[in-house]
Amino acid sequence: MLEIVIMALQNIRRRALRSSLTMIGLAIFVLIFIMVSSFTLTVQTGVSQSLSDIGGEITIWSQGAPLPFFGSVPENYTNPIKQMAYVKNVSPQITGVEIENLRLTIGLNPSDIPAYYTYTMIEGTMIRTNESKTAIGYWFADSLKKHAGDNITLNGYILPVIGVFKTDTWMDNVAIVPFSVAQEIFGLSGRASIIMVTVTDPSKIDFVIDQIRKELPNVSVSKNQEAASRLAPLMNSITLVSFTFSTIAGVACFFGITNILLTSIIERTKEIGILKALGAKGADVTQMIMCESAVLGALGGLLGSLVSMILFIKGLLIPITSASALQIQVFPEVFIYGFILSVVISILAALYPVWRAVRVRPNEVLKFA
Amino acid sequence: MHETPILKAVNLSKIYHTGKISVSALRSVDLEVEKGDFIAIQGPSGSGKTTLLNLLGGLDTPTSGEIWVEGTNIARLSERHLSSIRCRRIGFVFQFYNLIPKMPALDNVELPMIFAKVPKKLRKSKAEKLLEAVGLGHRLRHSPSELSAGEQQRVAIARAIVNDPAIVLMDEPTGNLDEENTENIMELTREMNREKKQTIVLTTHNLSITRYADRVYFLYDGELTVNKSI
Numbered sequence: 160m161l162e163i164v165i166m167a168l169q170n171i172r173r174r175a176l177r178s179s180l181t182m183i184g185l186a187i188f189v190l191i192f193i194m195v196s197s198f199t200l201t202v203q204t205g206v207s208q209s210l211s212d213i214g215g216e217i218t219i220w221s222q223g224a225p226l227p228f229f230g231s232v233p234e235n236y237t238n239p240i241k242q243m244a245y246v247k248n249v250s251p252q253i254t255g256v257e258i259e260n261l262r263l264t265i266g267l268n269p270s271d272i273p274a275y276y277t278y279t280m281i282e283g284t285m286i287r288t289n290e291s292k293t294a295i296g297y298w299f300a301d302s303l304k305k306h307a308g309d310n311i312t313l314n315g316y317i318l319p320v321i322g323v324f325k326t327d328t329w330m331d332n333v334a335i336v337p338f339s340v341a342q343e344i345f346g347l348s349g350r351a352s353i354i355m356v357t358v359t360d361p362s363k364i365d366f367v368i369d370q371i372r373k374e375l376p377n378v379s380v381s382k383n384q385e386a387a388s389r390l391a392p393l394m395n396s397i398t399l400v401s402f403t404f405s406t407i408a409g410v411a412c413f414f415g416i417t418n419i420l421l422t423s424i425i426e427r428t429k430e431i432g433i434l435k436a437l438g439a440k441g442a443d444v445t446q447m448i449m450c451e452s453a454v455l456g457a458l459g460g461l462l463g464s465l466v467s468m469i470l471f472i473k474g475l476l477i478p479i480t481s482a483s484a485l486q487i488q489v490f491p492e493v494f495i496y497g498f499i500l501s502v503v504i505s506i507l508a509a510l511y512p513v514w515r516a517v518r519v520r521p522n523e524v525l526k527f528a
Numbered sequence: 529m530h531e532t533p534i535l536k537a538v539n540l541s542k543i544y545h546t547g548k549i550s551v552s553a554l555r556s557v558d559l560e561v562e563k564g565d566f567i568a569i570q571g572p573s574g575s576g577k578t579t580l581l582n583l584l585g586g587l588d589t590p591t592s593g594e595i596w597v598e599g600t601n602i603a604r605l606s607e608r609h610l611s612s613i614r615c616r617r618i619g620f621v622f623q624f625y626n627l628i629p630k631m632p633a634l635d636n637v638e639l640p641m642i643f644a645k646v647p648k649k650l651r652k653s654k655a656e657k658l659l660e661a662v663g664l665g666h667r668l669r670h671s672p673s674e675l676s677a678g679e680q681q682r683v684a685i686a687r688a689i690v691n692d693p694a695i696v697l698m699d700e701p702t703g704n705l706d707e708e709n710t711e712n713i714m715e716l717t718r719e720m721n722r723e724k725k726q727t728i729v730l731t732t733h734n735l736s737i738t739r740y741a742d743r744v745y746f747l748y749d750g751e752l753t754v755n756k757s758i
Contacts, residue, residue, distance in 0.1 A: 162642045173630040433626045436587060437687070438615020438643040440608055522587040525626055 163443055167450035174423065178455060181419050185459025185505060186466060188412035189497040192405045193467040196493040199401035203394050204488065205329055216364050217356040219371065222379045231350040232378050234342075240356060243370045245363040248274050251351035253341035257314055262299065264313050264334045266341020275355060276330060283307030283322030289337040294322040296331035314344045409504055416508035420452060424512040431516050432524030441517040448513045449506060456505030460498035467494070532599055534727050535561040535584060535695055540593035542579050542750075553579040555750040557593070563694070566721040566728040568741035569752070576750040577731035578699055584729060585618050585697045586610040598694060615643045619688030619726075623700035625680040627672040633659060633683045634668040640691045658686040662716060678709030682716065689720060696720065698730040702737055714740045 171178045219240075221230025237249045253266035267275070269286050278285070285294050293311065295303075300323045305311055309320050313334060325331060342348050358367050364382055371380045424431070431444055471489060537559040544551045553576045561567055571577050582588040583595055586602050595603045602613060614620075619640075627636045637655040646654070659668055662682040664675075672680050681701060688696050698717065702710040718740050721728045730741065738744040745752050 162645075162648070166642065169631075169635075429626075430628055433628060434639070434643075435611065436585075436614060436620055436626070437640045438611055438691075440611040440643070443643060520588070522582040525587075525622060 163446045164450050167447050167454060170447070170451055171454060177419060177423055181416055181455045181505075182459040182462055184412055184415045184419070185456055185501045186463035188408050188504065189460050189463025189501050190467050190470075191408040192497045192500060193463065193493050195401045195404045195408075196496070197471075197487050197490060199397055200490050200493065201488045202397060216358055216361065216383055217368060217371070217380065218383055219354040219356065219375070219378050219380050220352065222377055224379070231347055231352055232354060234349050234351045236375055236378065237351075237354055239374050240354065240371060243367060243374075245358045245360055245367050247357045247359045250275060250355045251338060252353050252355060253338060253345055253347055254352040255314065255341060255345040262313075262334065263332060264293075264336060264341060264344070265330075266336050266338045266344070268338045271355075272335070274357060276326065278324040278326045278330070280322050280324050283320070285322055285324060286335060286337055289339050291316070291318055291337075291340050292321045293318045293334045293336045294324055295320055295334045297323060297325040298331040299334055316340075316344050409500065413504050413508050416452075416455075416505050417511060420448070420509050420512040421515065424448070424516045427516075428519055429524045431519045432521040435519065436521040436525060444516050444519075445513050448516055449509055452505045452509035453502055456502035457498070459505065460501030463501065464494045464498055467497075531562060533560040533596070534563040534565075534598055535559070535729065536594075536596040537580075537584065538594040538596070540580075540583060540595065541591050542576075542583060542588070543591045552750050554583070554590075557747075557750075557752045559584075559745070559752060561695075561727060561729060563727055564721070564725045565743065566718065566741045567730070567743045567745065568738040569729065569731045569745045569747050570733065570735060570738050571731070571747035572733055575747045577733075577747055579750075580747065580752075581697045581699045581729065581731055584695075585620055586613050587620075611643075615640060616691055617694050619691070619693040619696040621681070621684050621688045621696065621698040621701045623703040625672070625677075625684040625704075627680055627683055627687070629672055632669045632671050633664060633675065636672070636683055637687045637690055640687060644691050646691075654690060655686070658690055659683070662686050676709075677705055678712060681705060681709070681713055685713070685716060685720075689724070689726065692724075693726070695727045695729065698728065700732055701730065702732065702734065710734075710737060 219232060219236070221232050224230030234251050237251050240246060240249045248271065250267055250271040252271075253264070255264045255266070256262070257264070269288060272285060280294075281297060282300075283294070286292055293313065295305065295311065300306065300320070303311060305320055305323075307320055307322050310317050311320055311334065312318075313336065318334075318336065318340075324335075336344065338351075342350070356367065356371075358364055368380050368382065371378075431439075434444065468489075471487065537557050540554055540557040540559075541552065542554040544553055557580060559580075569577055569580065579588070583590050584597075586595075586597070586605070590603050593603065594601050597613060597617060600613075602610060605613070627633075628639070631639075634652070634655050637659060638651045641651040641654065656665070656668060659665060662685060664679060664682055664686070667675060667679060672683070675683065681704075685701070688698075701717070702713050705713060714737050717728060717730070720726050728741075730737075731747075732738065747753075
């Protein structure tokens, strides 16, 4: 077996150009797989993390909207809620996303900020009045190279930055503006994206939710602890899209590698005939080609992982994210799966060429020089 | 006492079918080769020499008849068993050498030993020794394209005998060589036959080289018609 493996390695070395092309094809697949999977996992992890970091205990948003920025509720819905028993604080908020660069803006009344978010100022101050000013998260500031005293543009509105804060959560990618300013920026006069509620007694959360549902039957009310499960269908869709992209890339790669291996086998028909005339069994030929293919798969997987890692370090793994607040994360399991898939695809791609090679009859290919 | 022939063909026929056309390449050939024999099968191009050697060596299966190699009828053996016989019991030398182009001479000679599971150290030393014996000790690392036609055929001969096969089948081994190389190769073949007692079955269309053989058969239009002793 070892000898056949060595022969396979020598064959790869002897056909350096073809081997390199095969490896590059596999590396591109691995790169695409890592890109798509990292993006999907980053979004999923980010959203789950974000929801678990949401301040308050109850969230109210437009019925049927998968995320707060896809709908709105009337701002005056806060009034009946404030009158309910066990309600401690009611905060209408705006969550706006700039489609152009995927940055998130949160608008809330400055007096509500301490009740819902924990932060540390690293520059300037947090917003304290309803003036058209903003405080921005650390990553947000870093991606735009902005500091306190600079101006930023949110949805076409130029706002002075009065502070940069740090939370070590998704909020570091956010710009906070006064609620009334956010309503103007995002054209939501008299409305709120969400209404956040805190209660005086945590054991009464379900009671308060029941009260809100009775009073406001046309909104969606949920415990923040359960918010993640509400997004399951959306997350599943993202996973499905990611899986589809990876599958298409995998299938394209599979046919590409099959084509290369098949061409290689056809070119080497005579060589395989000679090996069989010299005593090579079908199993020897199978092992040799499978081994060549698996080694190419492994090398392609390593190359793809390496290139992905370099692109990640340089912030170019998914170019669009360099202009947005989305911080792509590294998931070691994605690299491992990419490597395994590369080997599996190249082995599967070798099946038909191997079948062809095993059927080579030495007497038919050795007739002529 | 009469020994069992090391190689025997009984009523051997081979018909090739190409579309609706059938061509009889061999017609009821009978042949007996004793251990240590050196026989030559002479015949013009297209007479069926290569077909006969392919059948005797288990590279092809006959349409009918029997082929006995060291007491085993290989005519209907599975490909797996035939591979094993080709690997250990039969050596092949082809007209066009059929060396693996990108492998140096040493690796080409080592190949049959890989399939015979010979340990690496032994393989290397044996291949080196054989290449030295055929006068190519200084060409071990040369690829076939860097060798002359005669040298390539000597590598092919070393490769054919490296697993010490009982029978060596040579299909027009000098068909592509000049006179001087033809003489060298035939001397080498006779030496193998005499010193190693290897059984040689050689095909040729060149009458002059049949003088090296103990017996000469004549194959014409698929029939082994003439059998004359030298």
